[in-house]
Amino acid sequence: MAVSRAPQKDAYGLILDAIDTGIYKPGDRLVESELAERFGVSRTPIREALQRLETQSLLKRDGRSLIVAELDHGQLSELYVVRGELEGLAARLAARHATPEEVKVLREMLEADHALIGDPDAMARANRRFHRQIHLASHNRFLVRQLDLVHRSMALLATTSIAAEGRSRETLREHSRIVAAIEASDGDAAYNALRDHISRAYVTRLKLDARAVEAAE
Template identity: 75%
Template sequence: MQKDAYTLILEAIEAGDYKPGSRLVESELAERLGVSRTPVREALQRLETQSMLTRDGRSLIVATLDHNQLAELYTVRTELEGLAARLAARHATDEEIRVLKSMVTEDRALLGGDPRALSRANKRFHKQIHLASHNRFLVQQLDLVHRSMALMANTSFAAEGRDEVAISEHDQIVQAIAARDGDAAYTALKAHISKAFETRLRVDAGELRLR
């Protein structure tokens, strides 16, 4: 199925092609996407309504999260992700658990490499847990949260030493889900998100360097 202009622009923001503060020009986007300006205009209006874009005079730019917004986002994400892990421990099929285990193994091969590749793998891993919760309303809310995560300029995986620790945390989460231990899965995933937030704050404060 062909993707619409909204999806293509959103994916470009999530991929880092358009970073926070980047100006989006309707005519340039239409040419890049190979579509007319009307669907691009509609997509930009939709993204502005969703607070993914903001106005700078007459121009639209990719929004930036301030410190308070970042804290609010991580507060919501921590609780929703923890709930997803708890439900996954209860409802995940054996096949879904095997996929999660294989993701951890495959992602270890990416350690020390491109932080953006690790970030993409991280998103796939978390999305798999969301789906394994088998709760469509929770998945929808987490999709909204993760869409807003695209407004952060850098991935926490770019911080020195974070990638290896994060993969180990993923392994602990999967082990808890496989053991059908909802409390342990909830605790492990909440701790994982909390550590990611702490890492991001330390990067912003200049305590940690990016690779």
């Protein structure tokens, strides 16, 4: 009779989630033994996960150590260009292929998110869920896979643009336009609404970064 075993925790997913939720921030050093103890995972899968994250440029070498990578100004610009195009395409495809049930889920997310205004961390998590739902509604697995990679890189941003004053309400208004276009099966409008949403988020990000530099001087 076979003995059932508890499933092995996914070391890669655990570390990635810790970066995504801000437990580990850009510049933080990741120590293999400490990660193994924190997550209750043996060191071998931790080592393999760290190698995988380094390959994906989410971690970088600092001497013999690995630290959470940071995005410079050029990388940030490149990331938002790619994100805008891919997210816009996802919205266009969602306008064509989303089922009535998927549109209903987007509507319900949008309505529920109004209760989160004033809580930037909760809004950031809700924002990720909302975008992920649009990705899935595109019904294109290859696009979803590429967007997953883009959003992993977004985890390297130390702060969320939604934390900027007034940005939460603006975000919800922009989300509303995106959902309306998807619901109307208007691919061009959905593409433009989501591209505009990403562009506005990028402008906010640049302003936040400029203020941070000014404060540090």
